[in-house]
Amino acid sequence: MMHRPALPCLFIALAALLALPAQATPIVNQAETYAPGWDYQGSNGPVHWGTLSPSYWACGQGTRQSPIDVTALTPADLPELTLHYPGGPLSVMHTGRLLKLRGGPRDVLDSGWSAYNLRHIDIRVPAEHRLDGREFAAELQLVHQRADGHVAILSVLMEEGRANRAIDRVLAALPSGPGLERTLPDQAFSAHELLPADFSYARYTGSLTTPPCTERVDWVVLRTPVTLSAEQAKLLREAVGGRGNARPLQPRNGREIPARY
DSSP, X not given: OOOOXXXXXXOOOOGGGGOOOSXXXXXXXXXOOOOSSOOSSGGGSGGGHHHHOGGGHHXXXXXXXXXXXXXXXXXXXXXXXXXXXXXXXXXXXXOSSOEEEEOXXXXXXXXXXXXXXXXXXXXXXXXXXXXXXXXOSEEEEEEEEOTTSOEEEEEEEEEESSOOHHHHHHHHTOOSSTTEEEEEEEEEEOGGGGSOSOXXXXXXXXXXXXXXXXXXXXXXXXXXXXXXXXXXXXXXXXXXXXXXXXXXXXXXXXXXXXXXX
């Protein structure tokens, strides 16, 4: 596991990195929709989400949906990606559909002209995104939100390999069941512990990957994965019911994907 050292003051240099449409995205959080009725399989599974509620229309009719296969990248002069995650107490919530790590109160992604606060980190097993057609064992989605509701999600793909010490800490802090949250105030935790050393990335405009599948979400997908062991992946999957919690790939619909190499 490669660790990204916590730095005293880190910024994302150019506003172009997270350029979002002028119209504000509604204030919604990735996988914080507790509305009943949707699931990851069966008659309420992803292929049916768009028919379950009028508010879920984008799940079936949206043209910029996520996740996608991050491939056919266009090299671009994107700014270097840096982040500011001082961290805080380790807090893990079990929503029944996924595991969610709470961000520290001062965790910020700064574009240079506006700040995005890290709201939480969602754990997907298996990964939702692919990279050049390659599937991954798990995915960490660092969900950031600006004061006006704009959402930016940093994706960290995880492949099977060496055990991940940060994931061991998460597993040790799991609450006893769905609907519960466990906070360990004596254990400081920073999102930097989950990141690779290489911050090269691709970006595209997509959506939340759970109902209501809201679009105009800016995705930043790190191109270097981190590892976790097969046993860790198994334990994470079992924690969310053993069936996994990944939405299937969505059509790209001609979207360009610029990338920093």
